[in-house]
Amino acid sequence: xxxxxxxxxxxxxxxxxxxxxxxxxxxxxxxxxxxxxxxxxxxxxxxxxxxxxxxxxxxxxxxxxxxxxxxxxxxxxxxxxxxxxxxxxxxxxxxxxxxxxxxxxxxxxxxxxxxxxxxxxxxxxxxxxxxxxxxxxxxxxxxxxxxxxxxxxxxxxxxxxxxxxxxxxxxxxxxxxxxxxxxxxxxxxxxxxxxxxxxxxxxxxxxxxxxxxxxxxxxxxxxxxxxxxxxxxxxxxxxxxxxxxxxxxxxxxxxxxxxxxxxxxxxxxxxxxxxxxxxxxxxxxxxxxxxxxxxxxxxxxxxxxxxxxxxxxxxxxxxxxxxxxxxxxxxxxxxxxxxxxxxxxxxxxxxxxxxxxxxxxxxxxxxxxxxxxxxxxxxxxxxxxxxxxxxxxxxxxxxxxxxxxxxxxxxxxxxxxxxxxxxxxxxxxxxxxxxxxxxxxxxxxxxxxxxxxxxxxxxxxxxxxxxxxxxxxxxxxxxxxxxxxxxxxxxxxxxxxxxxxxxxxxxxxxxxxxxxxxxxxxxxxxxxxxxxxxxxxxxxxxxxxxxxxxxxxxxxxxxxxxxxxxxxxxxxxxxxxxxxxxxxxxxxxxxxxxxxxxxxxxxxxxxxxxxxxxxxxxxxxxxxxxxxxxxxxxxxxxxxxxxxxxxxxxxxxxxxxxxxxxxxxxxxxxxxxxxxxxxx
Numbered sequence: 193x194x195x196x197x198x199x200x201x202x203x204x205x206x207x208x209x210x211x212x213x214x215x216x217x218x219x220x221x222x223x224x225x226x227x228x229x230x231x232x233x234x235x236x237x238x239x240x241x242x243x244x245x246x247x248x249x250x251x252x253x254x255x256x257x258x259x260x261x262x263x264x265x266x267x268x269x270x271x272x273x274x275x276x277x278x279x280x281x282x283x284x285x286x287x288x289x290x291x292x293x294x295x296x297x298x299x300x301x302x303x304x305x306x307x308x309x310x311x312x313x314x315x316x317x318x319x320x321x322x323x324x325x326x327x328x329x330x331x332x333x334x335x336x337x338x339x340x341x342x343x344x345x346x347x348x349x350x351x352x353x354x355x356x357x358x359x360x361x362x363x364x365x366x367x368x369x370x371x372x373x374x375x376x377x378x379x380x381x382x383x384x385x386x387x388x389x390x391x392x393x394x395x396x397x398x399x400x401x402x403x404x405x406x407x408x409x410x411x412x413x414x415x416x417x418x419x420x421x422x423x424x425x426x427x428x429x430x431x432x433x434x435x436x437x438x439x440x441x442x443x444x445x446x447x448x449x450x451x452x453x454x455x456x457x458x459x460x461x462x463x464x465x466x467x468x469x470x471x472x473x474x475x476x477x478x479x480x481x482x483x484x485x486x487x488x489x490x491x492x493x494x495x496x497x498x499x500x501x502x503x504x505x506x507x508x509x510x511x512x513x514x515x516x517x518x519x520x521x522x523x524x525x526x527x528x529x530x531x532x533x534x535x536x537x538x539x540x541x542x543x544x545x546x547x548x549x550x551x552x553x554x555x556x557x558x559x560x561x562x563x564x565x566x567x568x569x570x571x572x573x574x575x576x577x578x579x580x581x582x583x584x585x586x587x588x589x590x591x592x593x594x595x596x597x598x599x600x601x602x603x604x605x606x607x608x609x610x611x612x613x614x615x616x617x618x619x620x621x622x623x624x625x626x627x628x629x630x631x632x633x634x635x636x637x638x639x640x641x642x643x644x645x646x647x648x649x650x651x652x653x654x655x656x657x658x659x660x661x662x663x664x665x666x667x668x669x670x671x672x673x674x675x676x677x678x679x680x681x682x683x684x685x686x687x688x689x690x691x692x693x694x695x696x697x698x699x700x701x702x703x704x705x706x707x708x709x710x711x712x713x714x715x716x717x718x719x720x721x722x723x724x725x726x727x728x729x730x731x732x733x734x735x736x737x738x739x740x741x742x743x744x745x746x747x748x749x750x751x752x753x754x755x756x757x758x759x760x761x762x763x764x765x766x767x768x769x770x771x772x773x774x775x776x777x778x779x780x781x782x783x784x785x786x787x788x789x790x791x792x793x794x795x796x797x798x799x800x801x802x803x804x805x806x807x808x809x810x811x812x813x814x815x816x817x818x819x820x821x822x823x824x825x826x827x828x829x830x831x832x833x834x835x836x837x838x839x840x841x842x843x844x845x846x847x848x849x850x851x852x853x854x855x856x857x858x859x860x861x862x863x864x865x866x867x868x869x870x871x872x
Contacts, residue, residue: 193238197271198231207389208235214387215239215327215362216246221382223333223365225375225390228512229490232366233264236329237271237300239364244273244299248326253302254350255331261302262466263488264331268300275300278307290317305335305346308353309587311595322356333365337377338616342506345584351381352588368393369509372646373619392649393508393642397515400523400637401657401664402630408722411498411526412439412676413668416446419476422522424493425469428478429510431499431534432720439498439722440478442679446672453479481510490517498722500527502535503623504630504644524664527631530726535624542617544582546608548572552582556592556601564598570696570808579806634658680723683745684752687713687842687865690849694808699815710852711834713865714753715842716745720871728869732841735771737778742868746779747786750866761789761864762833765824767851768794772840779868780838789836792827795820795851810846818847820854829859836864843871 194202204212207224208231214220216239224232240251255261261277268275276289276298292298301321307313330336335347354363365378379386405411415428430436433454440452451465451474462482468474470489477483481501495514501507507525515521551572556563565583569576583599586592591606592599626644633640636659642650657663689710693700717724719732724745731739754760764787766780776794784791797818820828828835835855842848842865852863 193241193271194234197234197237197267204234205231207391210387211235211364211389212239212242215364216242219360219362221363221365221386223367223375223379223382223386223388225367225370225388227391227393227395228368228509229395229516230368230391232331232368233267235366236327236364237268237273239327239362240273240300241271243326243362249324250293250296250298250321251300251327251329252321252325253300253329253331254305254308254347255302256305256335256344256347261304262463264300264302267488273299275302277302278304278313293321305344305349308349309346309584309594314594318353319356322353323358325357325361328353328357328361328363330363330365332367333378334367334370334374336365336381337370337374338612339371339374339377339619342509345581345588348585348588354382368512369505369645371505371644375646393645393647394638394649394651394653395512395515396653396655397519397521398511398523398638398653399520399655399657400511400525400641400653402525402527402637403664403666404631405526405666405668408498408528408530408726409673409677409680410668411528412442412680412722413672414526414666415439415443415496415498416448416672416676417667417669418665419443419448422494422496423520424491424518425472425474425489426476426492426494426496426521427469427483427510427513428476429483429495429497429499429501430478430480431501431531433480434718434720434725435498435722436478436480438680442676443476443478445679446675448476449474450476450478453477453483455480455482457482481506487513488516489513492516492521493518494522494524496522496524496526498526498528499531499534500525500627500631502538502620502627504626504641505623507627507630508641508645522664525631528722530722530729532624532628533729534720539617539620541578543585543613544574544578546610548574549582549586549608552579553586553591553601553606556599557603559601562595562597562600566695566808567598569694569806570812573806573809573813575806680721681745683716683724684749685715685717685870687715687845687848687867687870689713689852689865690845694806694811696808697811700811704849704853708853708856710837710848710856710863710865713837713842713848713867714749715867715870716742716749718870724869731775732772732869735774738775738782738868743779743782743786746783746866746868750783750787753864757834757864759834759861761787761836763827763831764789764791764836764838765828765851765855766791766794767837767839767847768797769840776838776840779840783836783838783866787836790831792831792835793821793824795824795837795854797847797851807844807846810844811850814846814850818850818854820851820858825858828855832859832861834862834864835860836866839865839867841869841871842867 211222214222265275335344379388436452436454440450443450453465469477492514495511511523555571590604636652637656638653639650719725764780764784766776769776780791848865855863
C-alpha cells in the first residue's frame, strides 16, 4: 500500500510503523507531530486500507482547507482508496455522497471543521458517522488548541465528536507546527492514553535566508530581478490580499508567469492556479495564507515571504511547503516596516471583550427564540466575522446552540475567562517578538525555528545564510526599482457605492433608492497597500495639512476619473471629522483651488465612528449623527449639479453613503465620493 502511494522504493519510517500499528492493532489515539513532508497522510491512508480490509467502517478526516482536501483525494486514489468530500465547493453532491457513506462504498470521507456544526449535518449525519467510523483523523490538529498559531473555533467541536465515538475507535491527530504547549494541549484533548510521536523538525533541503530592504519598491524590484534565478516554481507569500494582488500585477507586467491566490479568489480560479503551479505552468503563486496547510507539491523549489508572518511557528508551517522532493530549496524572508502594523490589526480581531459577549447572550436569552446573525449584528458593535467567531466559541462552550434560523440560548451558565484570553494574547506577543528576533539573529536560522517549536534535537543546519556566512544577492537594477516605484506609486482605487440597507434596521430596508445613491467613488490607496499604505498610515496618524505629494497624487486620480463623469462637479462638500479637522479642511480647499470649485462646507458627523462595527450597527449609529445643515443644504440646492464629497478615510462606506443620500435629498444631481484612504 505504501508503494502504491509513494513509489516502488518507499519504506515506512519507524514512527509511521508505530502509528499504524497503534491505530490498526490497538485502536489507540495517536498524535503525530512531524515535519512537513514526513508522510502523515501515508499513515492514515494505510491505516484506512488495513482497517477496511478487516471490516471496519469508513475513515473520517477533518481537514481545514479545500485545497488540502483535493490533494488528499488524489493521494487516496493512488492508494486504491475511494475518498469523497463534503465542503462548501460541492453543495450539489452532498446528498449523493451521504448515501454512498450509508451504503458503505466510501472508504474515506473528508469534511471541513465548519461542517461539524452545520445543524443538519450535526444532528442527522454526524451521529451515524461517529457510530460507524473505523478511524477519525484530525488533520492540522494545532487548530484545536487556542495556543496554536491558527486556532479555529470549529475545531473545538471535535471534543464532542471524540466523546461520541464507539469505544476502541482509533483516532489520529497530525500536525507539523506545534510547540510543546500546543502538543500537550492537543494530547490532553485526545485522552490520557494518547500516544505522542514527535520527530525532529529539520528539513535538509531548505536553505533559509533573510534579505532586509528599505521599501516595498525595493522588495518588488528584487523579485522582478531575481525571481527567474530561483530554481523551479514556488510560492510568494504576502500578509494581505491587497499586497498579493499588487505583487502579482507588477510581476506579470514585468513578464513573469505568476497568478494571485487569496481568500477572495473564486474557487474555480483557485483550482486553476493550483493546477498551473503543480504542472509548472507558472513560476509562482503570489498567495496569502489561504494557500497554506497541506498544499502538496513535492518539487516546490522556493518560498519567498514579502512581509513576515506573526510568529516563527506560522512561518515554519508556510516554508514547509518547499523542498519535499528536491535536494535544494530557497526559503527567503523579505521583511517590511509595515509588518507589525498588520500583525496588530489582525490581533485586534481576536475574541471580543466581555461587555459585547454579554450583550449577545442577553439578547438571545430575552428573545426566547432563535435569532439570525444579521439580527444580532444590529445589537452589538462587532463585524460579522468576529460575531460569528464569538458565537462558535459560545456554542462549543455550551452557552448557545446553532439551529435552523440562527442561534438560540441554552440557558447554561457561562463566564468570561479573562485570564485565559490574557495568557493567549501574551503568548501571541511573545511569538511576534520571536519573529522580529529571527529577522536579525546571527544564530542558525533553522535551529532558531526548531527551538521556537520546542524541538529538542535542534542544531545548526550548516545551510542557511548565517551558517554559510554567504547571504543572498540583494542588488536591484535601476530599471526594476524604477518600475516597482512607479507601479506602487500609481494612485487610485474605486469606492463601490452602497446600494442595499443592512437587515434588521427599523428605519430602512431593502434597496436604497437610485435617486439617493452616490456614484462609484475614488480613493488614493489602501492602508494595506504596499505602495501608498505606509504613507497613508503615517499622515493619517496626525491632524496636519495634507502633504503636497498627496494633493498631487489626488489630482492624477481626478484626471483619470473625470473621463467617466457624465458631468463635472460644481462644488465641494467635506465630511466633518473629530480626528482630522485640519487635514480634511486643507484637502478640500486645495482640491477646490486647483479645480476652481467652491467649498460649500461640511456634512456634520458627530462623534467618532468605530472602525470595528458591522454594517447594521454602524448605520444605526450614523443615522441620527450625520446631518446637512441648512446653510450647506441651501448652497447645494443653489449649485444645482454634481457634488464632490471629500472624506479622510473609508472603512465600510456607510458614512459616505448616508452623507451622499442627504446631499442628494438636498438637491445634488449626483455625488462623487473622494477619500484619501481605504481600509480594504
